[in-house]
Amino acid sequence: MTAAEIRQSFLDFFREKQHTIVPSASLLPQSPGLLFTNAGMNQFVPYFLGTDKAPYSPPRAADTQKCIRAGGKHNDLEDVGYDTYHHTMFEMLGNWSFGDYFKKEAIKWAWELVVERWGVPANRLYATVYAPDKAKGDPGEFDQEAWDLWAALFRGKGLDPRVHIVDGNVKDNFWMMGETGPCGPCSELHVDLTPEGDTHGELVNGDSDLCIEIWNLVFIQYNAEADGSFRDLPAKHIDTGMGFERACSLIQNTKGFTDFSNKPSNYATDVFTPIFRKLEELSGCKYVDIYPSPGADRSAFSEEMKTAIAFRVIADHLRTLSFSIADGILPGNNGRNYVLRRILRRAVRYGRQLGFSGEKPFFAELVPALVGQMGGVFPELKEREAAVRVTLEREEASFNETLDRGLKRFEDALPEVKDHTLSGEVSFELYDTFGFPIDLTELLCADRGIKVNMQRFEELMEQQRERARAAQKSSVVRALDISTEAVTEFVGFESDSCEATVLEVHEQDDSWLVITDTTPFYAEMGGQVGDSGWMKFYGESPPTQGIVNVGRARGFLLMKDNYTFMEEGDEFPKGMHSLVGLKVGLEVDSSRRRQIEAHHTATHLLHWALHEVVSAEAQQQGSSVDESRLRFDFNSAPVTPGQIEAMEEKVNACIAADESVSWSEVPHAEVKERKDVMQFFGDKYGDTVRVVQIGGSPQGLDGYSMELCGGTHVRRTGEIGLFKIKSEGAIASGVRRIEAVCGESAWEHLRETVRQLDEESDALHAKLAAANARLSELGEEPIGAGDPPRIMLAMLTEKGDVTQINHTLNMVRGKLDELREAGIEAEKKVKKLQASAAAKQADAALALLIEKGGPIVTSIESDASLLQELLNGLKKKQFAEAAFLIVDDGDKLHLGSYCGDSALGRGLKAGDLLRELAALAGGKGGGKPDMARGAAPERGKLTELEEAAKARLG
CATH class of the missing domain: 3.30.930.10 (Bira Bifunctional Protein; Domain 2)
Structure with missing residues (x-):
């Protein structure tokens, strides 16, 4: 096959x-x-x-x-x-x-x-x-x-x-x-x-x-x-x-x-063979299906073995990259995107083993062979074939620019190797300057029988991370994601718009990266999502504008592939490079920015309240802020519902007080030892830090909440609106997470909570009513429960007080608990009465059935609970023969089979008997040799089922 x-x-x-x-x-x-x-x-x-x-x-x-x-x-x-x-x-x-x-x-x-x-x-x-x-x-x-x-x-x-x-x-x-x-x-x-x-x-x-x-x-x-x-x-x-x-x-x-x-x-x-055939055609090499012994010294491999390995690595990596890109995951600098970039660069390096010089990209030429093999099963591969090829060509060409220089640097360093170990400094240089993932350097070393000083490499990596963290805290943002010397001044702390000069334009994926000398756009960092907004172009034609999204590419305006160009602006995507040196207008989506700022400032208040209510030892483990919610992770024991309410009340009291929110640029040395200024990385800040304070005199470093933070914030706490915690729970051992909402998002959350409580109330009332109806049929008094008060949507206005809201919600939840308990009590009472009635009915029925002697086949119209009582009664009376019992509850047939000692001696088994007969009425079931149960939906087959059971039991 x-x-x-x-x-x-x-x-x-x-x-x-x-x-x-x-x-x-x-x-x-x-x-x-x-x-x-x-x-x-x-x-x-x-x-x-x-x-x-x-x-x-x-x-x-x-x-x-x-x-x-x-x-x-x-x-x-x-x-x-x-x-x-x-x-x-x-x-x-x-x-x-x-x-x-x-x-x-x-x-x-x-x-x-x-x-x-x-x-x-x-x-x-x-x-x-x-x-x-x-x-x-x-x-x-x-x-x-x-x-x-x-x-x-x-x-x-x-x-x-x-x-x-x-x-x-x-x-x-x-x-x-x-x-x-x-x-x-x-x-x-x-x-x-x-x-x-x-x-x-x-x-x-x-x-x-x-x-x-x-x-x-x-x-x-x-x-x-x-x-x-x-x-x-x-x-x-x-x-x-x-x-x-x-x-x-x-x-x-x-x-x-x-x-x-x-x-x-x-x-x-x-x-894999279609990919190998194409690779043979492109390289002129022949694939031989040979493999090294486990643990073999890679430096001793023959050229034939190295070639075979290269074929397999390239074919495997082609599949990984092509399918990922077809699903919208592109090579990049972070997370899963960097994993793909590492894989692609490994494949390109193995291509050198097959003679590909780097002058012309080869990797993308393999894509048609893969699409021909897999495109029918995975249509996205065929639909995105062009995008896959373009991405692979661009990534390979980019890496080829530095690969030869990096390989030369690696070869030059080999004479300096001591104790068969490449220094961490060289490994870091290959990573930082030439784009070599560390596993690629390890691969090159393994081919020569040497190791990498990973401890020193990690030390140098951590130093680079420290420099990056310090850079994130300043108001001047450098472009880090592509090669550039441009510096962009951030003015977004004070303004939502500015005029700027375009310094550079770079095409990347389906987007344009536009670098300006000044920007009001905050780029995603420190847990705060990036801004979006508009860039206006000024020229001979009327001003046009495109959608701007600012992500992790700090200092760049990321023009996505859905730019909206107005008037005669369609020429701009094709001629974007002509914008260099021109003036443009930049404008932040201020409505979205205000919501982000509200949630970010509320995160600071939540952190303060956490220390006040839960523990001063609780430490932040991460945060995320956007326009619709905030997330705050911290280490702590579980937080009680009472503590959640207390934190909400403290935060909302600060909001109601309309406290000032200010920030100061100060030498880190001035605040480094202050216990009242929250800082999370010890000495890993730059010389100058930005302190955001709430309360106290503006920029006086005397607020009740003070944190080192590079994000944007409201000017006064009253701008935040209502603060409401949506959830709190564990995400890892000893680590908790709070998710909360502010302003209109908080009111929307409360409206959704009301809707859910109303639905729950209706469901519990219906459940209790059904149980009480059954009690009435059985001649018993129904169990009562008072109606819980409805939370009226009209109550949820922006004048609402969170203490009163929580009080009302808790009262309703308490009433719902009473209603739930009443329903459980009523259902238990129904089951107890049914069981008692079934036991009496079973005793009477068994007396008549056993009196006849021999195998039993009978059908009874009753509640399903009767069936188990009948089976238990047969076992209790040590009935020696076989029995097949059918209870018709008006909805379906409940089936039971029983085999006593005499029946078992004849080779009958209850489980087999039940499965065989239940199938006649579209049912199934199973059990042990002496007793089994099941059910069948086809009530019209009752007579046929009885006759078949009589014939089977003889």
């Missing part, structure tokens, strides 16, 4: 099993904690957490998910090219169940696809199951259920399950989403790729490319609690992942699983 056929066969198989086939999620993850989408389950997290309901019927899905593992916790970058199966970008085939099927089906279908449909020899397969080490405090219990299911499958092929099922530890066979949340044991399928296939499982989880894991079945059945305990989830889920490239290697490289004499390799498949 081709790779495309293997992928399609997987999806078709699970389509047959009633799975909805869903498209791959973007490589840009929804979770802020991830650099890239790194697993198939990422897009389904809300379904596992229960925050969203899976939109599939039945709730099952299957897909192929593009994933990247390069940077962060999961990082395969250093292994790429040196073995047969590691990649930075790969496809993950997966099937998912959201509270539907569980272990039995997942294991059965995995076996059916791999062994029965694809034909993988069962004797080469090994399944791992979770076996906790209780002495080490491992969670959960031995997964006996999974062991039994795999054992039956191996025995069916004449194989000893004690050989082919391997115990796995918590590291390999217990999956957790995080420190808390859904988790559970997993079962992996490994394939023995040795020539004889007779290792008896000794290589499983041994990090050998002769025994690889191809499929992981995760059984999400627990929730990890904050106290370290694990409770059973009400709904259990299946989360699986199969390495697509590994599956292709297994199927394509073994001649129909008859010849394992050559080591199967992911790279020896048509996933």
Whole structure:
């Protein structure tokens, strides 16, 4: 089978099993904690957490998910090219169940696809199951259920399950989403790729490319609690992942699983061969599928080996970069963007091994081969092909400008190497001057059998970070993201507009970077989002203007690709360079700026109130401010609801007092030792710092809140408006986060809170009314609960007092708690009465049924609770025969089967009996040999079901 056929066969198989086939999620993850989408389950997290309901019927899905593992916790970058199966970008085939099927089906279908449909020899397969080490405090219990299911499958092929099922530890066979949340044991399928296939499982989880894991079945059945305990989830889920490239290697490289004499390799498949053929055409080199021994000295590799590795690295990195760019993630200087830039520069350096000189970019020439191979499955790759090529060409050309000079600097430094270690100074120079990621320098050193002095390199990096922090605190902002000597004066502390002269214009991605000598625009830094606004061009034609966004590119006006040019302004994007030397008008979006300033100043007040109310030892761990909210992280014990209200009241009292907000530029030495001036980096400030103070005499350094801060703020606290904390909670061990809103955003939050409380009130009243109606039917008095007072929207005006608002909200929540308790009490009473009635009804019914003797088949119109009572009664009376019971509650049929000692002796089993008969009415169920339960929706099949049960029980 081709790779495309293997992928399609997987999806078709699970389509047959009633799975909805869903498209791959973007490589840009929804979770802020991830650099890239790194697993198939990422897009389904809300379904596992229960925050969203899976939109599939039945709730099952299957897909192929593009994933990247390069940077962060999961990082395969250093292994790429040196073995047969590691990649930075790969496809993950997966099937998912959201509270539907569980272990039995997942294991059965995995076996059916791999062994029965694809034909993988069962004797080469090994399944791992979770076996906790209780002495080490491992969670959960031995997964006996999974062991039994795999054992039956191996025995069916004449194989000893004690050989082919391997115990796995918590590291390999217990999956957790995080420190808390859904988790559970997993079962992996490994394939023995040795020539004889007779290792008896000794290589499983041994990090050998002769025994690889191809499929992981995760059984999400627990929730990890904050106290370290694990409770059973009400709904259990299946989360699986199969390495697509590994599956292709297994199927394509073994001649129909008859010849394992050559080591199967992911790279020896048509996933990669089209790229290799194009690379051979461009380079004139020949690819040979050879691999170094694990741990081999890289400095001793032959040229043929180095060439083979270069082919694999370039092909892998091409896939990672092309798919990322197609999803809108571009190479850059920060976070995930820098990871991509590192990967591209590694690929360009490996290109030198294949003879690419750098005079003409080669990397983008490979894109059509990749698009031809993958564009049908991932249409975004085809749609964005031109953008992918342009980006790769630009990045490669940019790096080539310094690569040769950097390589020469590296070679010049080699004679100075001592103790087989390259100095940290040279490594830092290669990074800072020539753009060499440190892992690229390590790679160059490994090729020559030397190391890098990483300790000294990190020291020099930290010194550079200190200089950058100091620069951020001054009011003169230097352009740092491209090569320039221009200096931009920031005047935005005092003005929302200014006239400026254009110094430089640079084209970057789909945007223009315009550098002016003066700017009122605040660039994103220190947790405050950047400004936006307008730039007016003056010339012979009427003034035109474009949308301006200022981001991390400090000192630049970032003209995005959605510039709005008016009149005859369309010539400006094409002729932007002609603006150099001209005067332009710059104007900040002042409405947005005022909201940002309000939230930033409120952050200072919150920090002050936190020290006043919670603890003077609480330290800031980070913050983020924009026009719609503020976020403040700090280390502390949990904050109580009373402390939250106290902080709100203190902040709002300061707002009501309309205190002055001022700032001063002072020598750091004057405030360095002052305990009343908040500063977060000790000595890592510049000589001059900016102190923002609230209260006291303006610029007198005598306010009650004083912090070193380079952001923008309101002039008086009264401009902030209402302050309201939306949430407080833990984000890491010992670290808390507060999210809050000000002004109109606060009122909007309160209006949404009112709406939610009203909905909750309606739902609780409806629930109580239903329970009381049932009590009335049973002849009991209903349980009363007073109506909670409605919060009227009219109350939420800007004249509202936060103390009164909190008092009202707390009173309503208290009433809702009373209502909730009343509903719970009423439902408990209903269940108790129903159980009592069912027990009496069961006793009477059983007496008549048992009196007849022999097997029992009967149907009764009653509440579902009767069924369990009947089954319990049969067991209590030690009924020896078999029984099949049907309770019709008017909505569906509730089914129960029972097998006493005599029936069990004849080979009858309650669980088998129930599954067989329930299917006749579209139902399902299960249980133990002596007792089982289920349900069926097709009430019209009642008579047919009874007749079939009588015939089956004889």
